[in-house]
Amino acid sequence: MTTFYYLLQQLINAVSIGSLYALMAIGLAMVFGILRLINFAHGDLIMVGSYTALLLLVAGLPFGAAALAGIAASTLAGLIMERVAYRPIRGAPDVSMLLTSFAVTIFLENAAILLFSPSSRPFPAPPFLTRALEFGVLRIASLDLIAIVVAGILLVLLTLFVTRTMAGIAMRAAAQDLLAARLMGVNVNRVIAYAFAIGSMLAGVVGLLWSARVGKVDPLMGFYPVLKAFVASVIGGLGSLPGAVLGGYVLGTLEILLQGLLPPALTPFRDAFVFVALIILLLFRPNGILGTTEREKV
């Protein structure tokens, strides 16, 4: 395999994984923008959606229906989470909200362990997702292509939503200045609900793609994705939607690049290098690549 094809292959890997990270990061960024809340439990939304889809698939439903149900389940779970755990503490210091999201995560994960047993269960993805397409020397998993295409479509739809619809514009207003938005008559509760709903829906989609890629689901499966999403958001700049997308692709590319290009003695240190790169980035741009310098009003 020539270097060119090798690089192309890795590029596709990077964009594919980057798409998943980007979709997740958007969910986090949306909620952070308005509430200044980093929702660690976002990862468990992936888990909720995947298990719902899995149970329905095993029960015999066609993949399309199960997938939709999974996404719906994630969305619902996100809305319930907002109503039950986060609304009561709105206005609390940022740190408290972060910690509450930890607690919600622990709760959901242990509940899943009790309900579903801690072992992984295989995810019976349909053949169209698991096939590998061949273009000459290149082997591309159809999953990668689908991830890229789905992410692209969703991003376009999202952009239209936040720029063209009243609800979307209201969300951006709330993210910019919550108090002013409220004074302007924006229904803050509804806007926050929208943010959670959209973010959770995206998490549901990521859940399906992730489960198909890895081939199995388990109660703790949301942990690493949400960590990556968190890092991706920070890279791009917390609270910025384009930043989240950018951060997702940068992180995906960085990971694949390091895995492929590091000399064999150093490949085990890949994750360390990713974080070193992150820290260096933060030194030069303390608020991420696209983050606005958030200065407190004195």
Add this chain to the structure above:
Amino acid sequence: MKTYLGSMLVVVMLLASACVMPVTPAPAPAQPTAAPAAPIKIGVIYNLTGAQASLDAPSANGAKLAAKEINAAGGVLGRQLELVLYDGKTDAATIGNAATQLVESDKVVAMMGFSDTDMTLAAAPIAAKAGIVFVTSGATSPKLPEQVPDYLFMACFGDNVQAAAGAEYAYNTLQAKTAYLLIDKGMEYTLLLGKYFKERFTELGGEIVLEDTYQTGDKDFSAQITKLKGLATIPDILFISSGPDDVGTIVKQFRDAGLDKPIVGGDGYDTPLLVQIAGKGADNTYFTTHSLMDPELGTEAVKKFIAAYQAEYNTPPENAFAGLGYDTVKLLADAIRRAGSDDPKAIREALSQTKDLPGVTGTITFQPGSRIPQKGVTVILVKDGKFTLAAEVVPQKVPAP
């Protein structure tokens, strides 16, 4: 007001904890000879929650099933067997506390548990200090017995044994002269397995052409695959030292990349996830394990066990660890029977003299002076998506621990 409430809450919670916690050790139970009805207590610690639960929960189920069967048949020495079960929560401090409670409050006469070295080492020294044996059902590091002298026994073969069996099978039966080695750097089990395989395989005359590593939980192996495909000739076999959670993904990606040489591994492959995730790719994969858990192709003991497990828990045994937990209880019961009493020292003596005890996962014999059982290694070949018996191997030579 809130501070007052806060402090009241504190006081209430502390009082509540004090009530529920066992503060003083329970009074000593009756002496063995006095009350014939007093149960024989065996301490059981498994990680029923936390990261290790997928291995330990089936082990605990197997253990409970064995105890149930033994008691239904009249118990041991006319007394019922009581398994005192604690959840280790995959946390060393909790495990230490649980082991201490078992020794002090529950006054068990033997202890068992765990499928992992770290966990075992958190509990076994406490048992040993109290003169009580600890039998690990699933930890396979052959270095364990020397780390807890005299009292730590293993119920399964060591990784050096299964790696040697794998190497000999690959060299002699599969006629492999060259090999590729991929090791998970994040687990003791996989590190040791890979090391012992390399040692035995090169000793036999084989050559490791390329060695590579990955981290537990990695999802993407394209870099490693690309390096392998860059070789002039692909080696005869691919030895991939992996745990159960990653093996399906790895095999799938390797096969999808067009690598169809035989893949060889250890008992980490013994999971339904291998075939479920890798699909057709799992074919032409060999691995060493404790027994073939198949309701049609397994031994008589295996078939009975699968049926009983299914009846009790509404699911077939999730993996071989269920069988290991089952065998460990039977192993202890047999030792107690031969010791003729529940004195911990006598149990230890009898245990070390176990000979040819049939079990679900093989026949157990402890050679004099060794606390790792001599058990045959089952080599399984995945064919048409099913586990089939390739061979039963007793390695001729085993690398030192």
Add this chain to the structure above:
Amino acid sequence: MAAKEQAGQASRLASWGSALVLIALVIGGLVATELVASAYIQRVVIGLGISIILVVSLNLSNGFTGVFSLGHIGFMAIGAYTAAILTLPISLKQVNLPDLPSWLARVELPFLPATLIGGVVALLIAFLVGLSLMRLSGPYVSVATMGFLVIVQVILINWDRMTRGARTFSGVPPYTTLWWVWGWVALTVYVVSRLARSAYGRQMIAARDNEIAAQALGINVTRARLLAFCISAFFTAVAGSLWAHFITSFSPKAFYFAQTFSVITMLVVGGMGSVSGSIIGTAIITLLSEALRNAERGMNLGLIHIPPVYGASQILMAVIFVLVIIFWPKGLLGDRELNLGRLFIKRRREVS
């Protein structure tokens, strides 16, 4: 006016008095535990002490300076491995760490020096890391410190010459006793309280509450944060060494996210910015979770048999955590210290 002065003096006297009584009670409690309590209770008390050191030192960074570090367990790992490598008997070193550099392979230190060295190594690393990180704030510093945790984990797993990589590090001499742990607890609490009450402490709190105003007052925010970060790293590493010599065998995975969450839970429940809050929060969580762990094994209440529900204790702890955050968002004690003197004075006033 005179009455107020008198009340003030009385309150200070009462504080001192009650502090002495408290110390006497604690020492008495420890003696009792050592002599009378079961080995199990002794283990719980030792574990409690180690947790208190972890939480109080984390509070110095997270609570007092507002730098919410998610990576402190990395320092615990550094302390644990450094001290354990130093105290490991030479014969075991040859077996378990055959590739250790020769100057280390010949060394076998007693407990205190090894622990101190572990602490100092962590402090130096904290200084280097902190130089770059303390300029960040809010979620950015949290993510960066989390990065530190991951980096430490990766290094531990891969630097097998020194750490045995992912394999179990066993054979650590069991040096930790009740007195060692609680001696360090006393020292940690003393240092952190004094620091919090000192000029430096006031600078830290000022910087936490309003960074811009503090800078306007001439406070070097970064320096204050760095000091807190380094000192807290020192004590966290000491706790790591104590833990290593208590559990006696461990591997890198013990120093990762699970341990991080459990320490943060205790910190939050007690109240960030309050030393007595940390102690109380840790005590509540530790004792409560032990109690729940015993309860979840099933109970016999007279005729009713409650079956075991393993994992229930973790869920209950999470629920309690959420409740505490909702009703006491700043923790049970917030950022006030427990002032026993005032409690007594209040009662006297009510009586008259």
